[in-house]
Amino acid sequence: MTQPTSRNRLDEEASPYLRQHADNPVNWQPWGDGAFERAREHDVPVFVSIGYSSCHWCHVMAEESFEDEGVAEVLNDGFVPIKVDREERPDVDSTFMTVSQLVTGGGGWPLSAWCTPDGKPFYVGTYFPPEPRRNQPGFRDLCERIADSWADPEQREEMKRRAEQWTTSARDELESVPDAGTGPDEDDAHPSGADLLDEAAAAAIRGYDDEYGGFGSGGAKFPMPGRIDLLMRAYARSGRDAALTAATGTLDGMARGGMYDQIGGGFHRYATDRRWTVPHFEKMLYDNAELPMVYLDGYRLTGDPAYARIASETLGFLDRELRHEGGGFFSTLDARSAPPEGRRGDASDGDGSGHADVEGAFYVWTPAEVDAVLDEPAASLAKARYGIEPGGNFERGTTVPTIAASVAELAEEHDLAVDEVRERLTEARVALFEARESRPRPARDEKVLAAWNGRAISAFARAGGVLGEGYAAIAREALDFCRDRLYEADTGELARRWLDGDVRGPGYLDDHAFLARGALDVYAATGDPEPLGFALELAETIVDEFHDADDGTIYFTRDPEAADDGEAPAGDGALFARPQEFTDRSTPSSLGVAAETLALLDGFRTDREFAAVAEAVVTTHADRVRASPLEHVSLVRAAERFETGGIEATIAADAVPDAWRETLGERYLPGALVAPRPPTEAGLDAWLDRLGMGEAPPIWAGRDAVDGEPTAYVCEGRTCSPPETDLDAALTWLAERREPE
Template sequence: MSDDPDPTERNRLDEEESPYLRQHADNPVNWQPWDEQALEAAREENKPIFLSIGYAACHWCHVMEEESFQDEDVAEVLNEHFVPIKVDREERPDLDSVYMSICQQVTGRGGWPLSAWLTPEGKPFYVGTYFPPEQKRGMPAFGDLLEDIANSWSDPEDREEMKNRAEQWTSAIESDLSQPSPSTDGETPGPDVLETATSTAVRGADREHGGWGGGGGPKFPQPGRLQFLALAAERDGREDARAVVTETLDAMVSGGLFDHVGGGFHRYCTDQQWVVPHFEKMLYDNAEIARALLTGYQLTGSEEYAEAAARTFEFVGRELTHDEGGFYSTLGAQSPSFDDADGEAGEDEEGAFYVWTPEQVEAAVEDETDAALFRDRFGVTERGNFEGSTVLTISETVADLAEEHGLDESEVEQRLERAREQVFQARTERPRPDRDEKVLAGWNGLMISALAEGAVVLDDAYAEQAADALSFVREHLWNEDEGTLKRRYKDGDVRIDGYLEDYAFLARAALDLYQATGEVDHLAFALDLARAIEREFWDEEDETLYFTAESGESLVARPQELTDQSTPSSAGVAVQTLFALDHFADHDRFAGIAEGVLATHANDIEASPMQHASLVVAADRYHEGDLELTLVAEDVPAEWRETLADTYVPGRLLAWRPADDAELDEWLDVLGLDEAPPIWADRGTRDGEPTVYACRNFACSPPDHEVASALDWAAEEA
């Protein structure tokens, strides 16, 4: 029984730390968090649950709040006939996965806010997304819908029908999320899975505008697809794959998805041409797009990709970083409109912080020629491209601007950069979008991985930023004694047991940081997380990795996350990471788990490879093997770092090893190993000089003193 006799008689969201939940704390709706108090009240009072799932940067979540949840009449119906529960999907992706599954199955689409009506036992019987206050476009009015559902629930016959539907829908959720569909022969996806995925992705690509999706939009970044296309381009010589990668990255970097003034990427674009974005900025997008840009830079040598990645890291460091090193979650899409003439802030508008008029550019930039160049470069016109203002896109080349204005290209670039800095400074005076300051373990893992790769490819200084974030997560969210991870930190409040994505993304991050720095402590943490994945998420009977921990809360279904969505598939990242960490373990269980997951889901991966991008890369890694580069040196030669920075090497695993055997023994103690794993064993320096060993699938090059030579051997063996 609850200590609170009437837990649903008041809005309890002011007790929460989630900014999204707190945004609804002053609604007249008696919102409850998803907890035992609320669920117990629904069961005791035999009331259906109205579940609303969203997140702080969600535009339509804000719209529905203003239209419906602040309405006293709507609140009266919700409070009397339902137990209203509000959930932050970023805190509880498990709940979001379960109820989004049935929304997509029943309605054919998904999105946020997600609105679901559940039995007191949590089983859904009606579902949708945004509902307007008045009937329009085939959508029922929200208030009318509430009245209809309340009336039906009060009728015994209708209620029985609703419960029967809830049972059927729950079975559908279990079939979609929980029940593995193992391949009949128990084999992993075949060695041609990358070729199939590549051909499918190339056929489906928008070759005119870049990316995937046509018919007017929207266009979402698909970094997982770009990663396997780059792999096919480099290893298999697929020039069509290379072209799709460059067309997509070019569109993302030049269009409105990228913030040309302050760096970083928005969530997605609403149109086919990548012009107008949905303006929120998510940590996970800026991590995964940056990784794709680094891959694109190594694949093509395009400096534009390197610059965009660097400016994205700069944005994250400036606007999404906790003082102690962790990374915040999001910046919202809305902010008050701003009148430069009187300095007054108006109503909240989507994109107000980011858009420009010619007059605003002229007011911000001191030199008239600089201002004209900036307007022409980024397409700032009186008409605009978004509600009378302009979302900046690269509209003219530097060469064309130089010819038009009678200037050298180098002078044009200098003037544009000076103008950009002045526009950026002017923008700092505008009201800012809200920032969601949750620190999420998994999303931090994605950004740490991106920065670690940035340290290898661009500047080793990024490793320090990554290490600070990893230290923050370890200090605040990792319980070393129990080997368990919490998901969320907010202002000292730590809550929610970690999900597979938290463990998997963070394990990959720690491994990537070891590869960037050669610091064994990062490798040890990656192995600790891998052991936790085995213990909490691996089901030996079903031979799959579940999204929720064995010891976690029991829902109507235990979900798996096999497809890449806004974030990579947690199962796919886990499988890739377990294969890599198997090289440093004194057993073969990590590889066995990874192979088991691939075999269990081979049919699904082969049937829809584009949707399973991370698992496609994992399957290819299984067949091709890692390219192990054991690097033995006290002082790393600059030539090594230059070669690693300039060369795209799919499946690369950097296995740093101390040259001194006594230090190696200390490393083994840190890792809890009795003897050196094969990737390190008998691989010391030769001739007293830094030495590199390249191995793949049990074949190794002779010891070499040049990384470039070792890579040449690997290319010949491929």
């Protein structure tokens, strides 16, 4: 019979993940209306495979199945096969992942879904082996059975009924808002942010692994920066030692383990074991943006310089290895690469050539490899420090470096002074890093995503006060990169992705919310009003195009009925739901970040529209958040911000004094909004003209400098200190208000 698709069309795509599959014998199609039209025309199901470029098991399934001619024949004859880069199409990923979680109780990548020609899944799973294994069907056999079932009219009707049931359930989950008259009682319309924070922190403490840090006592461990943040906030509010112990214990566990790259800095995706020893080795931009922010707060809260070092090294990794020369940040480094010269020729490597890409090859070490780089006693010190021993802790006798011995222990064991051990280890680490640089490097996905760049911009901007002004300058360059390449000022359109000049979009809620928050953080760090103006523009787009006033929520995608022809991403007609992103996963909830950012930006408006939208979101979803505050950390923060007004520090000065900026950068002020403004009304009028504002917004109005001196107005809970020309005096006023209850 005629194949539904005549060829693999991924060579026309810019996405590195899609292009990785352009040479497959499978006739892959990109997600789009054309693919579903061919399925309807030929009356065949659609097979949707969702993944991303650095996904280890995506590579494995591709090598085992998608590169197999026999499997390709089955897929090409009986299906329209579609490949989706989840990083480019998070809306598609979200809808299908929701079905997987509802039906199977779990999910992950690669995500595999078989659908009707109108895009409704009737069979879902993740990785499938080529042959049956451990109660999993073999992929080819499964495809043949599904194709045969589709050809049987009675079975096809059952598959369609199942698809309708599944998509209805997923739609109910993704589009869930309370029916009119069934929301929270009027007297308790939105939840108490402070109470929710305490409840979420208590739940995090209950799940804390007090032996190794992190949450959960078995299996894989993921970085959960949102939980660490709320634990630190809860400690600052209540003084409860258990909250601080869980936060710092988790920071310490991650920093000691193999999930942290002990030689080059930066974090891998997650640990496969309770002890944080062996990671999945891909390095994602979002992890290495989120984690420095909580390590910086850990330093601010405890004064432990190790946390500032981890933040600095992680941001240094981003600057060194994921930064475009123009300032934006790339997306990922792959988990796999060819093994270095000394490890080649091992028949267990892939196809036996010894040159197949191997997970973790760039990062792991053997004792002999250390000895080849370092002389004694540096070699012995480094091997003991990083736990590099014969047999190793990973595959093929290699070791993922961890902190296996303290400097004091090594000093005692080797009869050396502590300072000498520390100096020798520093030199050894530099030498090992330089030697590692000669190894074959993991592939890099060079997509520049607006959302992920927004989080990186926030991280660098917030680091400026602690680690130096150069970090804020990097944040500004990245923001300018995104604005210049992804944003059309004339239309207000923000695109999702830039890749070597190719732009794909339009952007989703996370793109707008994360980049708006990043722009706000750059304004706070630099005192330049231009990034603030950009943040306000993006926030207006959120309200205009993603907010639904009738439903009282903000959706992840634009209103499809309001979108102009040609503006919606191709294939949206096949999406069976308009998702909301409630929970914090590998990145924060875009719904929560949008609501919190609108609440923060409301002080720069005179109409209170942003506050009204933020209030609507936390009110609409109050019952959902109350039921499980730990799963909705970003929405908890948004509720707390709206309820309390948070901390604000307006500074009237020609430039924020360096000493003030350093003080603000090092003081733990969770969620604080720093709002610089010119010292005089005349200067403020010039700013208002630049921003197109008719009058001064509340956060600036009437807050001139006193006697020409830099002046701080510090507020919390909508109550403000007197104007102070001594920042320490203003912060003392705040500290007295914030004494733990």
